[in-house]
Amino acid sequence: MSCKISSFWYDIFNNQRALFGQGGRGKMKYGGVWMNSIKVALLQTHVSEKKEENLSVVREKLRALRAEKPDLVTLPEMFNCPYQTDQFPVYAEPQGGESWQALSCMAKEEGIYLAAGSVPEVDEEGKVYNTAYVFDRQGRQIAKHRKMHLFDINVTGGQYFKESDTLTAGDAITVFDTEFGRMGICICFDIRFPELSRLMAQEGARLILIPGAFNMTTGPAHWELSFRARALDNQVYMLGTAPARDEKSSYTSWGHSIVVNPWGEVQAQLDEKEGCLVQELNLDEIDRIRRDLPLLSSRRLDLYQLRGRR
Numbered sequence: 001m002s003c004k005i006s007s008f009w010y011d012i013f014n015n016q017r018a019l020f021g022q023g024g025r026g027k028m029k030y031g032g033v034w035m036n037s038i039k040v041a042l043l044q045t046h047v048s049e050k051k052e053e054n055l056s057v058v059r060e061k062l063r064a065l066r067a068e069k070p071d072l073v074t075l076p077e078m079f080n081c082p083y084q085t086d087q088f089p090v091y092a093e094p095q096g097g098e099s100w101q102a103l104s105c106m107a108k109e110e111g112i113y114l115a116a117g118s119v120p121e122v123d124e125e126g127k128v129y130n131t132a133y134v135f136d137r138q139g140r141q142i143a144k145h146r147k148m149h150l151f152d153i154n155v156t157g158g159q160y161f162k163e164s165d166t167l168t169a170g171d172a173i174t175v176f177d178t179e180f181g182r183m184g185i186c187i188c189f190d191i192r193f194p195e196l197s198r199l200m201a202q203e204g205a206r207l208i209l210i211p212g213a214f215n216m217t218t219g220p221a222h223w224e225l226s227f228r229a230r231a232l233d234n235q236v237y238m239l240g241t242a243p244a245r246d247e248k249s250s251y252t253s254w255g256h257s258i259v260v261n262p263w264g265e266v267q268a269q270l271d272e273k274e275g276c277l278v279q280e281l282n283l284d285e286i287d288r289i290r291r292d293l294p295l296l297s298s299r300r301l302d303l304y305q306l307r308g309r310r
């Protein structure tokens, strides 16, 4: 089936709205009202060394999900390639490349929003990024986030990783609009910087999507805690989608894809195995909780303010 979609449309759209330069539209609604619930499905897939196989797995799982009729499906960080710094440049494709086309087609075929995890992206200068694309129900790209905080850590007796060996950091804060309200997206290590989630919430994000792959050192310690903390601070739904654990890979994913509600509670969480988390999110809860416990509106903005670069 042919469903070739040009990324040109997105470039025009994106230049016009200059991501994060769209301030003041945080209250925009579609047709005057937002839908008050959304069905999401988080796909925790096994990642193999074969890019095509990884894409086929997603396609199959989306087809298997048809009966559930999800509105939004999310995929894991670097779901189409091994999570290894030396492999990112090997697997990298430009925006509009083969993986992008396949994902855009899948979104269109299924009539869903697809937050297509993240993939290695190469730009015209040969720089490689960890990039998350989001497609709408027509398969058009409506958002693109390049991981802003590169994952360079060296935990004594634990995990070492240095993304900056081969990746370049992105420099834009990413939010996008849907009939369910505004959403924000960032990638894994980005969650550890509370300013970023707060800036997305300030811009009107009500759900924050995070493809992520914590590991066996930081996963048990910080994965759930980070999602709960950002959800509580910002009174938003937080959705984290991870690759399934593969003990044989050089980087072992913690898994545990998760949905946390705006009260800071874990609504649902997978274990480490392949799986799919289908959840209905009550979006009215965001407004109720913000009314009952008015954190965002009680900030002392006369004394302190957080501003992103425009």
Ligand SMILES: O=C(O)CCC(=O)C(=O)O
Pocket (backbone or CB within 6 Å): 077, 150, 151, 187, 188, 189, 190, 192, 212, 213, 214, 215, 218, 219, 222
């Ligand atoms: O922050 C962490 O512990 C894990 C981050 C990570 O794996 C990533 O950014 O890809």
